[in-house]
Amino acid sequence: LSTSHVSPVVHAPFMTEALAEARAGLNEGGIPIGCVLVRNGQIIARGHNRRIQRSSVILHAEMDCLESAGRQTAAFYKECTIYTTLSPCAMCSGAIRLYGIPRVVIGENKTFVGDETLLQTNHVHIDVLESKECYDLLQDYINKNHSTWYEDIGRE
Amino acid sequence: LSTSHVSPVVHAPFMTEALAEARAGLNEGGIPIGCVLVRNGQIIARGHNRRIQRSSVILHAEMDCLESAGRQTAAFYKECTIYTTLSPCAMCSGAIRLYGIPRVVIGENKTFVGDETLLQTNHVHIDVLESKECYDLLQDYINKNHSTWYEDIGRE
Numbered sequence: 599l600s601t602s603h604v605s606p607v608v609h610a611p612f613m614t615e616a617l618a619e620a621r622a623g624l625n626e627g628g629i630p631i632g633c634v635l636v637r638n639g640q641i642i643a644r645g646h647n648r649r650i651q652r653s654s655v656i657l658h659a660e661m662d663c664l665e666s667a668g669r670q671t672a673a674f675y676k677e678c679t680i681y682t683t684l685s686p687c688a689m690c691s692g693a694i695r696l697y698g699i700p701r702v703v704i705g706e707n708k709t710f711v712g713d714e715t716l717l718q719t720n721h722v723h724i725d726v727l728e729s730k731e732c733y734d735l736l737q738d739y740i741n742k743n744h745s746t747w748y749e750d751i752g753r754e
Numbered sequence: 755l756s757t758s759h760v761s762p763v764v765h766a767p768f769m770t771e772a773l774a775e776a777r778a779g780l781n782e783g784g785i786p787i788g789c790v791l792v793r794n795g796q797i798i799a800r801g802h803n804r805r806i807q808r809s810s811v812i813l814h815a816e817m818d819c820l821e822s823a824g825r826q827t828a829a830f831y832k833e834c835t836i837y838t839t840l841s842p843c844a845m846c847s848g849a850i851r852l853y854g855i856p857r858v859v860i861g862e863n864k865t866f867v868g869d870e871t872l873l874q875t876n877h878v879h880i881d882v883l884e885s886k887e888c889y890d891l892l893q894d895y896i897n898k899n900h901s902t903w904y905e906d907i908g909r910e
């Protein structure tokens with residue numbers, strides 16, 4: 599079965615780990631967005647947003663996770679699925695397209711909708727789990743940290 | 755005058771600095787692609803590709819330069835022009851879109867054409883200088899390092 603045909607239940611354990619990364623970020627004082635990269639049913643890299651922690655404008659959760667996965671071939675990325683608690687922004691969607699990751703599983707896209715349409719146009723399969731846990735965790739943070747959140751998505 | 759109306763001559767000193775960054779990368783053993791970020795006629799950040807040097811998959815020249823510029827507001831980015839020796843890939847173009855940088859000046863796009871059309875669709879102004887210096891520097895590297903180059907653009 600390809601990921602495109604599996605049920606959300608199969609995604610749940612991986613999204614739980616992405617959510618654990620989001621919580622780890624929050625515990626560091628960061629924006630709670632997390633990510634894991636899965637290949638052959640195994641988590642091979644983890645990451646979370648580190649804007650605050652590293653004073654970084656590029657370490658979104660997905661970027662942190664891809665960096666953690668290290669230098670890989672195009673063939674390697676083709677076998678990967680990326681799990682992220684939030685719909686990936688233009689930068690992270692661009693990285694997913696650059697490296698040819700074919701599947702993205704999104705925790706929630708109520709808070710923010712990234713480049714989902716562009717990803718789909720580029721034949722990236724997307725699943726949105728509509729996770730209340732992912733949504734509530736980020737919403738609670740945003741309610742307390744408006745300006746940091748807007749900075750993270752390039753808005754005022 | 756907005757950047758969109760200025761002549762290539764005005765861009766030349768900034769592209770020369772982006773090219774100096776590319777050469778600095780080459781001297782470190784890296785892929786020679788460089789970038790500078792300009793605001794109010796001043797270079798405020800510099801960067802170059804650090805795939806080899808840092809074993810990084812996210813530190814393309816543009817990403818390294820944006821990271822070097824630090825955390826900034828959307829209003830700040832709106833006043834910036836990014837100069838890069840090579841047409842920006844999907845990831846770097848996504849970062850440019852995320853942060854709302856309105857102008858991109860490209861040294862050359864013969865070696866590689868990134869998301870130029872997508873940037874223009876998103877109202878980012880693009881100038882391509884067709885710089886032989888940028889092209890020759892990268893071509894010479896690629897001729898000697900095929901696999902590293904293909905890795906950097908997510909291909910086999």
Ligand SMILES: [Ca+2]
Nearest residue numbers: 602603724725
């Ligand atoms: Ca599906």
Ligand SMILES: [Ca+2]
Nearest residue numbers: 758759880881
């Ligand atoms: Ca022009």
Ligand SMILES: [Zn+2]
Nearest residue numbers: 658687689690
């Ligand atoms: Zn992102």
Ligand SMILES: [Zn+2]
Nearest residue numbers: 814843845846
């Ligand atoms: Zn790039």
